[in-house]
Amino acid sequence: MTCFAFLFGKKVSSDIRRDPEIDEGLSGIRIKVYTYKELKNASDNFSPANKIGEGGFGSVYKGVLKGGKLAAIKVLSTESKQGVKEFLTEINVISEIQHENLVILYGCCVEGDHRILVYNYLENNSLAQTLLAGGHSNIYFDxxxxxxxxxxxxxxxxxxxxxxxxxxxxxxxxxxxxxxxxxxxxxxxxxxxxxxxxxxxxxxxxxxxxxxxxxxxxxxxxxxxxxxxxxxxxxxxxxxxxxxxxxxxxxxxxxxxxxxxxxxxxxxxxxxxxxxxxxxxxxxxxxxxxxxxxxxxxxxxxxxxxxxxxxxxxxxxxxxxxxxxxxxxxxxxxSDVMDLKVRGAKKNKDMESTSSYNASSGSDSQGTTTTVSLAASSSTATTSTFIIKHDKSM
Structure with a gap:
């Protein structure tokens, strides 16, 4: 049994692979731990009909927890190399604070390759999918x-x-x-x-x-x-x-x-x-x-x-x-400090003189990837190159 399992009184089956990085990152944090089976049942086997959002690190599903409480179940993609870091950051930041204008973290799941966050369910989705949806929402924002x-x-x-x-x-x-x-x-x-x-x-x-x-x-x-x-x-x-x-x-x-x-x-x-x-x-x-x-x-x-x-x-x-x-x-x-040039993703090449980072763009609803080169102003000698992952929720 790991120290993480001991902390929460959970018995962990020996055939469930643990992630030492996650165990260490969560040690000492008081948070409810859900089993994968619980969240799978809550979301009707992560049914597409219950999907309420999708972002750079996975999908979000509406679910009904034991006792009838509604929840937003955020399933991090197993393919994301950045997933563990962001997963731990999100728990560490939000688990200890509460405010009327912040989401509430109910708990998480860390079984095997599954990394899942469970939040309070919010009925009217996001501003991007309602106010900025171009008339695709039935909510009127007076x-x-x-x-x-x-x-x-x-x-x-x-x-x-x-x-x-x-x-x-x-x-x-x-x-x-x-x-x-x-x-x-x-x-x-x-x-x-x-x-x-x-x-x-x-x-x-x-x-x-x-x-x-x-x-x-x-x-x-x-x-x-x-x-x-x-x-x-x-x-x-x-x-x-x-x-x-x-x-x-x-x-x-x-x-x-x-x-x-x-x-x-x-x-x-x-x-x-x-x-x-x-x-x-x-x-x-x-x-x-x-x-x-x-x-x-x-x-x-x-x-x-x-x-x-x-x-x-x-x-x-x-x-x-x-x-x-x-x-x-x-x-x-x-536009005042950079020469913004959008090129196709196929033209993206790693340059020794450039630095890279990932960012998601709210400018397009398509799930494509675009390369953007930003040639800095005369006061900066280097060029920054980064990949835009278009925000599908916009």
């Missing part, structure tokens, strides 16, 4: 609901950034990671890429990971991670919620493909209100809509230190403090 979602996500991030010790940087704030319960209350999910930053550290240097369109330029270029990278991603998300559009749409003319660039252009022309989702049919407060878009611009400024803290963002969204519009400067736009 203006009050959108404001509630903006504030809820901001409060969840403020909790992670400022109230938890060590501070938590999510690293992948995006529409597909914002889930909605039956009342459309937002819950931040998917902590597989999260990083812990002690209060005495200004940043951590790490492999660049995240989603194209939400990545803060300074993090994408230098790999220096701070809470400001999450704040940049949140600013992009705010624009998506107000506009009802994904941040990147490669099907549009080049000038309109990146919504952050469009937002800045409209701000300079004092026409931000034109960005508001037309599906609202005028049922919104123009002043409030422009205020939220200005907060988004504050969050996405090119200089990280100029971006506000998440607690300040919450206060601006709830009208506790005013927005100082004079502090708004040009956002960090990828």
């Amino acid at each position: 203006w009050q609901t959108r404001c509630k979602i903006c504030i809820g996500v901001a409060r969840g991030l403020a909790f992670l950034h400022e109230e938890v010790q060590p501070h938590i940087v999510h690293r992948d704030i995006k529409a597909s990671n914002i889930l909605l319960d039956k009342d459309l209350t937002p819950k931040i999910s998917d902590f597989g890429l999260a990083k812990l930053i002690p209060s005495y550290m200004t940043h951590v240097s790490t492999r660049v990971a995240g989603t194209i369109g939400y990545l803060a330029p300074e993090y994408a270029i230098r790999g220096q991670l701070t809470r400001k990278a999450d704040i940049y991603s949140f600013g992009v998300l705010l624009i998506e919620i107000v506009s009802g559009r994904s941040n990147t749409n490669i099907r549009l003319p080049i000038a309109d493909q990146y919504i952050l660039e469009t937002t800045w252009e409209l701000y300079e022309r004092n026409k931000l209100v034109q960005l508001v989702d037309i599906s609202l049919n005028g049922g919104f407060d123009p002043e409030e809509a422009c205020k939220i878009l200005k907060i988004a611009l504050l969050c996405t400024q090119d200089t990280p230190k100029l971006r506000p803290t998440m607690s300040s963002v919450v206060k601006m969204l709830t009208r506790e403090i005013d927005i100082n519009e004079s502090k708004i400067t040009k956002p960090g736009l990828i």
Whole structure:
């Protein structure tokens, strides 16, 4: 019997292969351990009819646990080489914290090759599959609901950034990671890429990971991670919620493909209100809509230190403090610092002078892989190459 099994009082059959890395990573963590059989029964043998989501590390199924409790069962792919690390990170980060705007981890399964996370079931899926689904959802997001979602996500991030010790940087704030319960209350999910930053550290240097369109330029270029990278991603998300559009749409003319660039252009022309989702049919407060878009611009400024803290963002969204519009400067736009060239995956070649990382893109609903070369500006001597795995939930 392993130390992990002893900790939870579970007897492990000798024919079940254990992963020492997982056993060591989970030692000391108080979390419920489900058997594979329990979760298989709960999801009706992981029936395709119960599949409610799919991401870079596996699939998510709706299930009914013993006692009738609904759950979201996240099955990590056995083919993913990154699965163990992200699996352990997600459990370590989320198992010890609770907040109204974070998902709840019920437990996990670690039998043989099976790595499964069990979360509370959220009835209305994600913002990507509802608000940004291009009319494929039957949920109507009125203006009050959108404001509630903006504030809820901001409060969840403020909790992670400022109230938890060590501070938590999510690293992948995006529409597909914002889930909605039956009342459309937002819950931040998917902590597989999260990083812990002690209060005495200004940043951590790490492999660049995240989603194209939400990545803060300074993090994408230098790999220096701070809470400001999450704040940049949140600013992009705010624009998506107000506009009802994904941040990147490669099907549009080049000038309109990146919504952050469009937002800045409209701000300079004092026409931000034109960005508001037309599906609202005028049922919104123009002043409030422009205020939220200005907060988004504050969050996405090119200089990280100029971006506000998440607690300040919450206060601006709830009208506790005013927005100082004079502090708004040009956002960090990828087109300003890089030459973005999209090529077919077949042309991808490993170069000794390049570095690589994986990221998922919210710009396309297809499951294809695309190679992107980013030639840095004159202040940077190297070129970064990475593979985009398109986010199928967008």
